[in-house]
Amino acid sequence: MANLKISNVTKKFGPLTANDNVSLEVSEGEVVALLGENGAGKTTLMNILFGHYVADEGEVEIDGIKLPAGSTDAAIRAGLGMVHQHFTLAENMSVLENIMLGTESLWSLKSTVARSRRKLENLSNEYNLHVDPDAGISELSVGERQRVEILKVLYRGARILILDEPTAVLTPAETDQLLANLKMMVAKGMSIIFISHKLHEVLAISDRVTVLRHGAMVGEIETRNADKAILAEMMVGRKVTRPKAEVMEPGSIVLELENINVAGKDKATDLLSNVSLNIRESEIVAIAGVAGNGQRELAELLSGLRPWDSGEFKYRGEVVSKADANEFLKMGFGRIPEDRHHTGTVGEMSVWENLLSENLRKSPFWKFGTLIDFSAHRKKAAELIEQFDIRCSSMDTPARLLSGGNMQKLILARTLTADPKFVLANQPVRGLDEGAIAFVHEQLLAARTNGAGILLISEDLDEIFSIADRVGVIYHGHISQLLNVRKTDIQQIGAMMGGDMKAVA
Numbered sequence: 001m002a003n004l005k006i007s008n009v010t011k012k013f014g015p016l017t018a019n020d021n022v023s024l025e026v027s028e029g030e031v032v033a034l035l036g037e038n039g040a041g042k043t044t045l046m047n048i049l050f051g052h053y054v055a056d057e058g059e060v061e062i063d064g065i066k067l068p069a070g071s072t073d074a075a076i077r078a079g080l081g082m083v084h085q086h087f088t089l090a091e092n093m094s095v096l097e098n099i100m101l102g103t104e105s106l107w108s109l110k111s112t113v114a115r116s117r118r119k120l121e122n123l124s125n126e127y128n129l130h131v132d133p134d135a136g137i138s139e140l141s142v143g144e145r146q147r148v149e150i151l152k153v154l155y156r157g158a159r160i161l162i163l164d165e166p167t168a169v170l171t172p173a174e175t176d177q178l179l180a181n182l183k184m185m186v187a188k189g190m191s192i193i194f195i196s197h198k199l200h201e202v203l204a205i206s207d208r209v210t211v212l213r214h215g216a217m218v219g220e221i222e223t224r225n226a227d228k229a230i231l232a233e234m235m236v237g238r239k240v241t242r243p244k245a246e247v248m249e250p251g252s253i254v255l256e257l258e259n260i261n262v263a264g265k266d267k268a269t270d271l272l273s274n275v276s277l278n279i280r281e282s283e284i285v286a287i288a289g290v291a292g293n294g295q296r297e298l299a300e301l302l303s304g305l306r307p308w309d310s311g312e313f314k315y316r317g318e319v320v321s322k323a324d325a326n327e328f329l330k331m332g333f334g335r336i337p338e339d340r341h342h343t344g345t346v347g348e349m350s351v352w353e354n355l356l357s358e359n360l361r362k363s364p365f366w367k368f369g370t371l372i373d374f375s376a377h378r379k380k381a382a383e384l385i386e387q388f389d390i391r392c393s394s395m396d397t398p399a400r401l402l403s404g405g406n407m408q409k410l411i412l413a414r415t416l417t418a419d420p421k422f423v424l425a426n427q428p429v430r431g432l433d434e435g436a437i438a439f440v441h442e443q444l445l446a447a448r449t450n451g452a453g454i455l456l457i458s459e460d461l462d463e464i465f466s467i468a469d470r471v472g473v474i475y476h477g478h479i480s481q482l483l484n485v486r487k488t489d490i491q492q493i494g495a496m497m498g499g500d501m502k503a504v505a
Contacts, residue, residue, distance in 0.1 A: 003028040003191045004049075004160050009058030011044055018044040019055070020216040026160065031182070031192045033202040033223070035235050036212035037433040039403030042195055045212070046162055050082050051075040062160070081153025082162040087145050089137045095148050096120060096133040099155050116155075123154050126188075128181050142290050143174035150181075160191045165431065167201060171290055172461060172494035179205050197433055198462075199228045211235055236435035243441050245448070245467045247486075251281025253317070254422045254453035255302075260311035262297050262477075271297040273477045275311070279422065279453040284444065285482060286456040286468035288493050294477040295457050296338070299426045302455065303335050304328035316421065329358055334420030334452070336411055338427045340404065344411045347400030351392050352381035354399045355414050388413040389439075405436030412443050423447055423454045429463055441467050461490045473497055 004026040011019040019041045026032045036042050047053040049060055051072035060067045062078040089098050100116050117133055124130050129147040137145065146166065153161060163182075167175045182192060182205060196202055202209060202223070209226060211219045211234040219234045232240040255278065262272040272294050279285045289295055300306035304325035313320040315331060329335075337343040345354050356377050381395050388409045392402060399407060408428065415423065425444060429437045445467055448454055458464055464471055470482040473496040480501060483493075 003030075003063060005061040006045070006049060007059050007061070009045065009048055009055045009060075011041075011048060011053060011055050017215050019048070020214070022058070022212070022215070022217050024210055024217070026191045026193060028159075028191055029186055029189050030208070031186055031194055031206045033194045033196065033206035033209045034212070035196075035202065035209055035231060037235055037403075037435060038405040038431070040212040040235075040433075041215040042212055043164075044215075046082065046164065046193070046195070049075070050080060050162065076156055076158075079157060079159035080162070081156065081158025081160070082164070083146070083149045083153060083166060084164050087149055089145060089148060091136075091138045093137060094133065095131055095135050095137065095140075095151075098137060098148060099133075099152055103156065120151065120155065123151055127151075127154065127185055129154075141174075142292065143170055143177070146170065146174075146178065159189070160193070161185070162193045162195070164195045165197070166194070167196065167198060168430065168459070171497045172490060173498055175201065197431070197437070198460075199231050199434070200462075202231065203228070209234075213237060232434040235433055238435075240434045240438050242434075242438050242466055243445055245284065245445060245469065248282050248448070248469075250283040250469070251451065253278045253280050254315070255279045255455070256312075256314040258312040258314075260301070260313065261309050262301060262306060263309045271477055272301070272308075275477075275479050277472060277479060277482060279455050281421075281451045281453050282448055283470070284448055284454040284456055284468045286458060286464040286471040286485070287474050287479065288458060288461060288464055288471055288497055289474035290497055291459060293474045295426070295474060297477070298474065298479075299338060299424060299457060302333075302424045303337075304333070332419075332421035334415040334418060334423040334447075336408075336415055336423065336425045336428050338430070338457075340407045340411060341400070345399040345407055348398055350396045351385065351390065351399055351402070351410060352378055352395040354410055355381045355384050355395075358414055359418060384413040384417060387417075388443075405432050405439075408432060408436065408440060412440065416443055416447050419450075420447070420452055423452050424457075425454055426457045427459070428456070429458075429460065437463075461493055464493070465490060473501075475499055475501065 006022065006024040009019050009022045022045055034042050044053065048055045051070055051074060054070040067078055068074045090101065096117060099120055120133055129151055131144050131147050166178060170178065179201065186192060194202065194206055203226065206223045209221050209223055209231060210217060213235065258276050260272060260275040261270050264271050277285065287295065287298065297306060301308060304323045304327065307323045341347065378395065385395060390409045390413065391406050399410065402410065428444070429440050432440065444454060456464065456468055465485055468485050471485050471493060472482045473480045473493060475496070480496060
């Protein structure tokens, strides 16, 4: 008998069919990877499984017992546990407090802290998920926080674990440790649904791979019979090859930072400390690092959204005196923000309005000097939609309804067709499928060929080693010396991301 059985699930949102008659089984001690393009229906299916959504048709069974629709409590009691890509931990509480949160009745007259501590320690030892129960969440590394998230679901008795992009913010060493821990859990009878766009991890951890496309199951394959090329083709319905950067001779320096410091709110610590780097024409410089080490502050600095306290900022040989987002755009800066939903687009505005939003005041989009030429705007938007293959029902579709991949295409179209001299690409392929990743990389490499200097901020070392020319590592606000990508390796950069700056030698 299957441990978990999803039968003929269909879910519609208005005219959109998010899941179309999907069936899936996961046996005890098995890892099933769930793959699909952005918008393929993976998240909807998991939300139905975990009780967040109610299916229009179909049912979910665990150990032969049908789960009541729309009940997260029932799913948890049946042994389901879900670890989301974005952690949901209370920063101002300890590890133990986070683990216990929501497990005790509000009517309890006394706490069960001692018993909970023993249970947590037993789980930590059993599954090799060691973390200090009394440590504050804010003190933990990203890898340690993920251990806490997994311990939370194990503490609640999970036997079936859903992992959504579990390695998105981990270093290579942390990823290896997580996969080793998962294999140990599977050996003890745990069942796992593993959702990831990192195909090498899917091949390393799963027993079977199930693929969704446009809401329907389009294929299933035993992992031992698969490789990256096969899985990518199953996902997108065609052969997919990620482009690689060809060696180019870089031009003159486009952007240069020298000993830049950005102080924190308390002025006692620096968010960025003595940062020095330069980006040249026809070059991609990558900054690798685990999330939270100063990437956001660096991106805000280079977008004109954050001032610097000391140091020198030069653009095309001229000193930049202050942070000003509008002036940066006028000077030829292009921005691909980390958060495509909240800072990259305005969700309630239409696709065409988002496409032209940063070029609104440029000719030929004005008539008589004061009136917006809507006809010219819409004509240009139609050209960009076709050129960048932005899939939407119409250019009047609100941007929030686009899939992640199509939203990123919108941002690329708006940014790269403005002929920027410098491009900030902040996590440009995070959460994207293989087809979308290949498209984004093709566009960045085309901008490089056209002479743009590009700063790529990424946690994905495969991405960095595919398209970058030089790479540095950011750690606690410091940036290492830049290394030639073709003369270093992933292991060296991974060690530096974990704090071993001696690896630079």
